[in-house]
Amino acid sequence: MQHLEIQPQNIKLPEGSIEKQTTTLNLGPTHPATHGVFQNILEMDGERIVSAEQTVGYIHRAFEKLAERRPLYQITPLTDRLNYCSSPINNMGWHMTCEKLLRIQLPKRVDYMRIIIMELARITDHLICNSVVGVDAGAFTGFLYVMQYRELVYEIYEEICGARLTTNIGRIGGFERNFNNTVWTKLEKFLDEYPKALGELDGLLLRNRIFMERTIGAGPISADRALNYGFTGPNLRAAGVDYDVRVHTPYSSYEDFDFIIPTGKTGDCYDRFLVRDEEMKQSLSIIRQAYQKIQEFKGPEAEVFHADVPEYYLPKKEDVYTKMEALIWHFKIIMGEVEMPKGEVYHCVEGGNGELGFYLISDGGRTPYRLHFRRPCFIYYQAYSEITKGSMLSDAVITMSSLNLIAGEMDA
Amino acid sequence: MSLTNEIVQQRLTEYFGEAVFNFTAPYGMLTFETPKENNLKVLQFLYDELGFQFLTDVTAVHYPNDKGRELAVVYHLHNLVENIRIRFKVFTDINTPDVFTATRLFESANWQERETYDFYGVNFVGHPNLRRIMNVDEMDYFPQRKEYPVEDQTRRDKDDEMFGRGGDTAFTKDVY
Structure with missing residues (x-):
C-alpha cells in the first residue's frame, strides 16, 4: 500500500472553497468567562482575535412590553431584574421616574435614606465586578473573601424589604416602613468592617505584578470613542471623561453631598478597576455623610419615611382594617385603578454600569403607554469587538469582565 | 454663554425654518418634531453647531390611531459640556417605515436601531447590519406594536x- 504523505497539496477541499486561515471560536452563550448568557463569536488567528461578533438576547423577557399592561407599582419587580447586582438602584430610579411624572416632592430624610441604599448597592455592584476581574486574572480568593461583605449589605436589604437579590425595595413616595434599629446596627457594622476588607482586596490586586501585567493595556478605549459608543458610568470615567449623573443632573438630593468623581486615563481594564475601587470608597463616604444627616433630624421629621401621596402610597395596614377610606385606597392602588397624569418623562440615575434611563410616556391611563429602559451595558457592549480586536484571547476575557456586562440588563 | 432651551429652539428655527416644529418642554426637556427626511440633517446640525455629541437613547413608539404617523422614532441627545438634554421625534407611516440611520454619526446607534427595528419594524436606511437583536431571526412580526396585546x-x-x-x-x- 502506497504511503500517502499528508501534505497541503494532498488535502482535497470541496470545489470552490477557499482555505480558511483563521479559526472560529464560540465564547458563550454559556461559558465560565462570560458570567452571563451572551455569545461572542471570535475569529482567531492563533491566540489573536481578528474580529469578534457579539450576540445578545438569550434572556430577553419583554419587560418593556409587559410594563405596558401593569400599573406603576407592579413595574418595580421588573426593574429588579435588569442589573441584578444592584437592583435597589434600578428600583429607586424607577420610583423617581414615577415621582417626576406625578410631581411628588420627597422629604429630605427619604432622599438620604434612598442614597444610603443606592450607595450600598453601588458598592456591591463594583465589589462583584472588581473581584471577578481578579478571578479572571487567576485570583479566586479575593472574590470568595469579599462575598461575606456583600452578605452584610444583603442583610441590610433583608431587614428593610425582606428580599436580598431582587429587592423590590421602597415604594413610590418613599419606603414601606421606617428603618429599624437593626438596620442601623448592621449599617454601622458594615461601615466598620468593610473598609478593612476593601483594603485587603486592594492589597491583593492593586500592586500585584501578575494582575497589573494582565490588566494594564488590556481592552483600552479612548475618551472620544467611548463617548461615540455611548459609554457611561465607570467605564467612561476610566477613559477620562468625568461624566456622572449624580453630579450632572442631581437627583435624590445628591447635591447635598461632598464626593469626588474618580477618572482614569487610558480606559483599559486596570483603569476601570481603579475607578471602581475609588468609587466604592467615595460611596462609603457618601453613606457616612447621609447617616450623619439622618441623625441630625429632630422631632417628627426624624420619623418621616415617605411623602404624603395617598393616591399612590399604600395606607397603613391597621387603617386598612379599621377605616373605610383607607380600605378603598388600598384596594384602588392594589388593583391599579389609579390614573396617572398625561405626560412624557425621561429620568436617569447613575446605575452600577452608568446612566440608567427610564423613558415613560403616559396617555393618562393606568398603565404606561410606553416604557423604555436605557440600559447602559446594552449600549456599551457594542464596543467590545472594537476594543478586543488584535488582542489576545485572555485579554478579551478579562476585558469582558471588567466592562461589567450583566446579561439581565443587556437583554431587558 | 450657557445653552438654554430657548437658544436651542431659536438656533434650530433659524436654520431649519418650518422643518422643525411642535416645540414643547415636558418636565424641562426641549422636545420637537422634524420630518423623517430631515432627521440626519438635524442630528448633524445639533452635533456640529450645538454640541449635542452624546446620543443617549434611540427608541420608537407606536400610535396605531394616528394614520400616516403611526411610528415615532425618538432620539434623546445630550450636550455633556453645557449639560443640557433634548429630545426629538420623527414620525413615519407604518407601511413605509424608512428612516435614515444615525450610525454614521454615532456608533452607539447601531444596536439601539437594531432593537428598534426588532420591536417596531422601523427600517433604518443605510444601517450596516439591520438584523433582529433580541428576538429570533425567524420571527415575522414586530412584537411591541400595539396590535399584539x-x-x-x-x-x-x-x-x-x-x-x-x-x-x-x-x-x-x-x-x-
Whole structure:
C-alpha cells in the first residue's frame, strides 16, 4: 500500500472553497468567562482575535412590553431584574421616574435614606465586578473573601424589604416602613468592617505584578470613542471623561453631598478597576455623610419615611382594617385603578454600569403607554469587538469582565 | 454663554425654518418634531453647531390611531459640556417605515436601531447590519406594536377596562 504523505497539496477541499486561515471560536452563550448568557463569536488567528461578533438576547423577557399592561407599582419587580447586582438602584430610579411624572416632592430624610441604599448597592455592584476581574486574572480568593461583605449589605436589604437579590425595595413616595434599629446596627457594622476588607482586596490586586501585567493595556478605549459608543458610568470615567449623573443632573438630593468623581486615563481594564475601587470608597463616604444627616433630624421629621401621596402610597395596614377610606385606597392602588397624569418623562440615575434611563410616556391611563429602559451595558457592549480586536484571547476575557456586562440588563 | 432651551429652539428655527416644529418642554426637556427626511440633517446640525455629541437613547413608539404617523422614532441627545438634554421625534407611516440611520454619526446607534427595528419594524436606511437583536431571526412580526396585546386573547375572566384602556378585547369580542 502506497504511503500517502499528508501534505497541503494532498488535502482535497470541496470545489470552490477557499482555505480558511483563521479559526472560529464560540465564547458563550454559556461559558465560565462570560458570567452571563451572551455569545461572542471570535475569529482567531492563533491566540489573536481578528474580529469578534457579539450576540445578545438569550434572556430577553419583554419587560418593556409587559410594563405596558401593569400599573406603576407592579413595574418595580421588573426593574429588579435588569442589573441584578444592584437592583435597589434600578428600583429607586424607577420610583423617581414615577415621582417626576406625578410631581411628588420627597422629604429630605427619604432622599438620604434612598442614597444610603443606592450607595450600598453601588458598592456591591463594583465589589462583584472588581473581584471577578481578579478571578479572571487567576485570583479566586479575593472574590470568595469579599462575598461575606456583600452578605452584610444583603442583610441590610433583608431587614428593610425582606428580599436580598431582587429587592423590590421602597415604594413610590418613599419606603414601606421606617428603618429599624437593626438596620442601623448592621449599617454601622458594615461601615466598620468593610473598609478593612476593601483594603485587603486592594492589597491583593492593586500592586500585584501578575494582575497589573494582565490588566494594564488590556481592552483600552479612548475618551472620544467611548463617548461615540455611548459609554457611561465607570467605564467612561476610566477613559477620562468625568461624566456622572449624580453630579450632572442631581437627583435624590445628591447635591447635598461632598464626593469626588474618580477618572482614569487610558480606559483599559486596570483603569476601570481603579475607578471602581475609588468609587466604592467615595460611596462609603457618601453613606457616612447621609447617616450623619439622618441623625441630625429632630422631632417628627426624624420619623418621616415617605411623602404624603395617598393616591399612590399604600395606607397603613391597621387603617386598612379599621377605616373605610383607607380600605378603598388600598384596594384602588392594589388593583391599579389609579390614573396617572398625561405626560412624557425621561429620568436617569447613575446605575452600577452608568446612566440608567427610564423613558415613560403616559396617555393618562393606568398603565404606561410606553416604557423604555436605557440600559447602559446594552449600549456599551457594542464596543467590545472594537476594543478586543488584535488582542489576545485572555485579554478579551478579562476585558469582558471588567466592562461589567450583566446579561439581565443587556437583554431587558 | 450657557445653552438654554430657548437658544436651542431659536438656533434650530433659524436654520431649519418650518422643518422643525411642535416645540414643547415636558418636565424641562426641549422636545420637537422634524420630518423623517430631515432627521440626519438635524442630528448633524445639533452635533456640529450645538454640541449635542452624546446620543443617549434611540427608541420608537407606536400610535396605531394616528394614520400616516403611526411610528415615532425618538432620539434623546445630550450636550455633556453645557449639560443640557433634548429630545426629538420623527414620525413615519407604518407601511413605509424608512428612516435614515444615525450610525454614521454615532456608533452607539447601531444596536439601539437594531432593537428598534426588532420591536417596531422601523427600517433604518443605510444601517450596516439591520438584523433582529433580541428576538429570533425567524420571527415575522414586530412584537411591541400595539396590535399584539400581552394578555391571552381567549381569556374571558379579564376585562381590559380594569387596566384603564377600554373593554374591547375580552368581553365585547366574541371569542368562542
